[in-house]
Amino acid sequence: MSDALRVGIAGLGTVGASVLKILRDKGDMLTRQCGKEIIVTAVSARDAKRDRGVDFSSATWFDDPVALAKSNNIDVFIELIGGDEGPARVAVEAALKSGRHVVTANKALLAKHGVSLAKIAEEKGVLLNFEAAVAGGIPVIKALRESLTGNTVSRVYGIMNGTCNYILTRMWDEGISFEDCLADAQRLGYAEADPTFDIEGNDTAHKLAILxxxxxxxxxxxxxxxxxxxxxxxLADIKAADELGYRIKLLGVALKTDSGIEQRVHPTMVPVESVIAQVHGVTNAVAIETDLLGELLLSGPGAGGAATASAVIGDLADIAKSRPGFQHGPVFGTPAKALAPYKRAKMRSHEGGYFIRLTVHDRAGVFAAIAKRMADNEISLESIVQRQSAVNHPDATKTVILVTHETTEAAVKKALEGIVKDGHSTDKPQMIRIERAG
Amino acid sequence: MSDALRVGIAGLGTVGASVLKILRDKGDMLTRQCGKEIIVTAVSARDAKRDRGVDFSSATWFDDPVALAKSNNIDVFIELIGGDEGPARVAVEAALKSGRHVVTANKALLAKHGVSLAKIAEEKGVLLNFEAAVAGGIPVIKALRESLTGNTVSRVYGIMNGTCNYILTRMWDEGISFEDCLADAQRLGYAEADPTFDIEGNDTAHKLAILxxxxxxxxxxxxxxxxxxxxxxxLADIKAADELGYRIKLLGVALKTDSGIEQRVHPTMVPVESVIAQVHGVTNAVAIETDLLGELLLSGPGAGGAATASAVIGDLADIAKSRPGFQHGPVFGTPAKALAPYKRAKMRSHEGGYFIRLTVHDRAGVFAAIAKRMADNEISLESIVQRQSAVNHPDATKTVILVTHETTEAAVKKALEGIVKDGHSTDKPQMIRIERAG
Structure with a gap:
């Protein structure tokens, strides 16, 4: 049996408390699996007195996480503070520079400073593990970094925000409006008081950038x-999607095109018979398309104290199982110094199918005008659904739903601008991208 | 840059040739990611002359894989021979005892001798990696062995045989009989000339035993x-399942019960809205249920040269990234010496729902008799579908489909024996287990 692994934890919220409980309750199992004991020797949090349901009095308390990060009494620094600057960044940097391994769940920090932190880790020969930062306990980081070594990835896409997927699932399941679903999500603790960061896709974007x-x-x-x-x-979009054999999901998508890399986060229509269409509620899923393997999909709980703590413990176990001084491959799969510059693909040239929902005046010739705008932009249509309105008077409107074959975003936008200019549309046209999915 | 990693490959079939091609075509990328070059220094196969579409003339040819396994000219032995005894076993043992790391795709060998081989590997401080042995390129071994460290697993289940899933998918999709689907699978190379090993579940059982x-x-x-x-x-089962909201899949299931571990491979009904129900064709999927993470599902191609080679390369990269003499945790997650004895749960006490399809004489009182047999065995019914036959004469039969609530297998078997004894059934009753699935 080797010497014990000494761990310092900064941040004792839900995840931190869960990590402490797992290390307490499963110590024997972890010692057996890792070949050494894992001991929490130091902790830091904002409030020393709050009851976290777990005793950590044997660990040294630090008011300052940076002091903890530099402490000679730890081998691994677990950062669960959060935030892309401030104490989290300073502490992680300090820990790496002091030759401590780091485990973090901080997606914002990695999305902003991941490469520079990886450089420090690789120079120092220590590990910077962050499985918990993307899709909670789903081992997508390990899959990309280790299992898929040798594969050339063409696309990675996924549902990476539980709040959004919960809302979209309930809208579809129960026919409840976006606003009501959001209010419920907030009441159940699935959404923050200010939900902007989740709802508008920023959280997904951080995770996507890392992937x-x-x-x-x-x-x-x-x-x-x-x-x-x-x-x-x-709800009209959700219902129309359902009728046409699609589900709407908030996807993060990154793909390699001839012109560079395309990264996007947006509501997306996926075929109902795809596996990802069946990922419901707060569950996350990530699909990876490669030359050798084809498509690999991983799904599971993307958030929650225990699920996130599971990923932290997995990262910690990887460190415990390694011999001192060993480094298990580059932080981002490729050494940080050798990461290629990022080159952006032109988004407006994105090719794919599109769902279009138009509310138009119920007049003769409207559909012909719409069809002409599509044809002028060389867009061919896969499905057309036109609903007759009940009332037949000059102010009546009807709904026209179009699903296009593969075309470019630029063409669709031009066609829609034309339709609006023709004066037939009573509302802003809705456009949702369709994504191939396995 | 460290010294190159020297690799010997025994077995140059589809997977072996694919591994050689990847190492040739992606050498630069692998060197960058692993921090050292990977060189094939030795190969062995049955036929030295067969054209495999890749040049390996720079490697030393061995007629005897065991001699290759012991060669001082290799650091890693890749075993792609197959078979649970004979040269594969002898060569893997010889390689481990000579202090070589081993990568193998051989599920039969591991299912039979995995623990004794793991003991040798752990004593010698070398790696025995076998991601390719279960579900092809899907990283389920790594997930269980590394990512889920600290989790207590309650159940693992999955679709682990592409041949069976291809047949069941086509039966469902196209209404083609089992026999015709099998013939097609054989023509397309998805099934062997003698398909028994796949069709009867033995292949799935090997993989399940390892998981x-x-x-x-x-x-x-x-x-x-x-x-x-x-x-x-x-087809009658497939159609009835469809009507009741289920799909039929060949699942391997292992779970921990109070009385021990239950391992079973059988056709299983899964709810159509579960993710695993959407796993079609030759795709594999494995779900893992744990206390911390909840349910993790991985799906992807379970067979094929490139997909299997992807897992072999991933295993090889893990070795290349490690420093000499390093060992990355126990082969089966827990040190081989510390693996608990296997204790079997009583299968007949298995609890779950059951699908029952009966062909019975179309006479008065038959359904009452069936219902009584169910009630006598304390089985409550979730759904009942009874189809009236068109003809109404003494020889006419009708189909009765029952879905039970949770009950024991023993109770269902007793009820069915009773129904047969009553003389109402014209055929052997069909019974398919229903599995909860996320």
Whole structure:
């Protein structure tokens, strides 16, 4: 039996408390599996007195997480503070520079400073593990970084925000409006008081930026992601999607095109018979498309104290199982110094199918005018659903739903601008991208 | 840059040739990711002259794989020979005893000798990696062995045989009989000339036995698996399942009960809205249920040269990234010496729902008699579908389909024996287990 592994934890919220409980309750099992004992020697949090349901009095208390990170009494620093700057960043940097391994669940920090932190870790020969940062306990980081070594990834996409998937699932399941679903999600603790970060796709974007780097061996470019949230999705969209054999999901998608890398987060129509269409509620799922393996899909709980703590413990166990001084491969799969520069693909040239929902005046010739705008932009149509309105007077409107074959986003936008200019449309046209999915 | 990693490959079939091609075509990428070059220094196969579409003339040819395994010219031995005894076993043992790391795709060998081989590997401080042995390129071994460290697994189940899933999918999709689907599968190369091993569940059982050991930290018990293949599944079953909201899949299931571990391979009804119900064709999927994470599902191609080679390369990269003399945790998650004895649960006490399809004489009182047999065995029914036959004469038969609530297998078997004894049934009753699935 080797010497014990000494762990310092900064941040004792839900995840931190869960990590402490697992280390307390499963010590024997972990010692047997890792070949050494894991001991929490130091902790830090904002409030020393709050009851967290677990005793950590044997660990040294630090008011300052940076002091903890540099302490000679730890081998591993677990950062659960959060935030892309401030104490989290300073403490992680300090820990790595002091030759401590780091485990973190902090997606915002990695999306912003991941590459520079990886450089420090690799120079120091220590591990920087962050399985918990993307899709909670789902081992997507390990899959990309280790299992898929040798594969050339063409696309990675997934449902990475439980709040959004919960809302979209309930809208579809129960026919409840976006606003009511959001209120319920807030009441149940699935959504924050200010839900903007989740709903508008920023949270998904952070996670996607990390996956993009791992998948394509490039620098992280979290600021270069096309972003569109789900607040614009109506029950009419959900119902129309259902009729046409699709589900609407908020997907993060990164793919390699001839012109560079395309990163986007937006509501997406996926075929109902795809596996990802069956990922319901707060569950997350990530699909990875490669040349050798084909499509690999991982799904599971993307959030929650225990699920996130599971990923932290897995990362910690990898460190415990390794001999001192050993480093298990580069942090982002490719050494940080060798990560290729990020080159952005032109988003408007994105090719795919599109769902279009139009509310138009119920007049003769309207559909012909719409069809002409589509044809003028060389867009061919896969499905057309036109609903006759009940009332037949000059103010009546009807709904026209179109599903296009593969075309470019630029063409669709031009056609829709034309339709609006023709004066037939009474509302802003709705456009939702369709994504191939396995 | 460290010294190159020297690899010997025994077995140059589809997977072996694919591994050689990947190492040739992706050498630069692998060197960058692993921090060292990977060189094939030795190969062995039955036929030195066959054209495999890849040049390996720079490697030393061995007629005898055991001589290759012991060669001083290799650091890693890749075993792609197959078979649970003979040269594969002798060569793997020889390699481990000579202090070489081993990568193998050989599920039969591991299901039979996995624990004794793991003991040798752990004593020698070398790695025995076998991601390719279960569900092809899907990283389920790594998930169980590394990512889920600290989790207590309650159940692992999955679709682990592409041939069976291809047949069941086509029966459902196209209404083609089992026999015709099998013939097609053979023509397309998805099934062997003698398909028994796949169709009757033995292949799934080997894979399940390996997962059971990893999931529950017990000795491997491949001979203690309840086995039932898919040759008994008719189109009538597929159609009835569809109507009731289920799909039929050949699942391998291992779970921990109070009385021990239950391992079984059989056709299973899964709810159509579960993710696993959407796993079609030759795709594999494995679900793992744990206390911390909840349910994790991994799906992807379970066979094929490139997909299997992807797992071999991933295993090889793990070795290349490690420093000499390093060992990354126990082979089966728990040290082989510490694996608990396998203790079998009583299968007849298995609790769950059951689908029952009966062909009975179309006479008065038959359904009452069936209902009484069910009630006598304390089985309550969730759904009942009874189809009136068109003809109404003494020889006419009708179909009765029952879905039970949770009950024991013993109770169902007793009820069915009673129904047969009553003389109402014209055929052997069909019974398919229903499995909860996320």
């Amino acid at each position: 993009t780097s791992l998948a394509f061996g490039t620098q992280i470019a979290a600021d270069d992601i096309y972003l569109e949230g789900i607040s614009n999705i109506s | 059971t050991s990893l999931a529950f930290g017990t000795q491997i018990a491949a001979d203690d698996i309840y086995l039932e293949g898919i040759s008994n599944i008719s």
